[in-house]
Amino acid sequence: MNGAFTARVVASGMFGGVEQGLDASIHSKEGIMYERSRSLCLAALGLVLFAATPAFAGDDDRAATADELARVRAALEARGYSDVHDLEVDDGRFEVDARNPAGESVDLELDLVTLEILYEDRD
Numbered sequence: 017m018n019g020a021f022t023a024r025v026v027a028s029g030m031f032g033g034v035e036q037g038l039d040a041s042i043h044s045k046e047g048i049m050y051e052r053s054r055s056l057c058l059a060a061l062g063l064v065l066f067a068a069t070p071a072f073a074g075d076d077d078r079a080a081t082a083d084e085l086a087r088v089r090a091a092l093e094a095r096g097y098s099d100v101h102d103l104e105v106d107d108g109r110f111e112v113d114a115r116n117p118a119g120e121s122v123d124l125e126l127d128l129v130t131l132e133i134l135y136e137d138r139d
Contacts, residue, residue: 077104
């Protein structure tokens with residue numbers, strides 16, 4: 017890595033999409049170390065932003081209210097389900113444990129508004 021390294025930087029976004037060229041020649045170990053440090057910093061920033069994304073995703077996990085439990089229990093019992101319990105709201109859906117009409121223990125996901133069963137999985 018003793019040769020010259022030329023980088024072309026294109027400015028966009030914050031600079032209104034104006035393309036600007038910047039030629040930088042790196043002829044020293046300090047310049048190479050600077051470029052490596054900058055690359056590592058950018059990679060670390062990307063990792064931090066990626067890891068922080070779930071925190072900003074509008075997490076709506078919560079326990080269901082008594083009224084919601086009564087609505088869900090009535091809707092599921094009308095379809096033959098029993099032992100409806102552990103109702104939660106997660107990712108814009110109801111998540112509930114119950115027994116299906118065949119008596120098998122199942123995990124269900126229901127639409128918050130229509131109470132349509134979106135997903136069913138046996139435990």
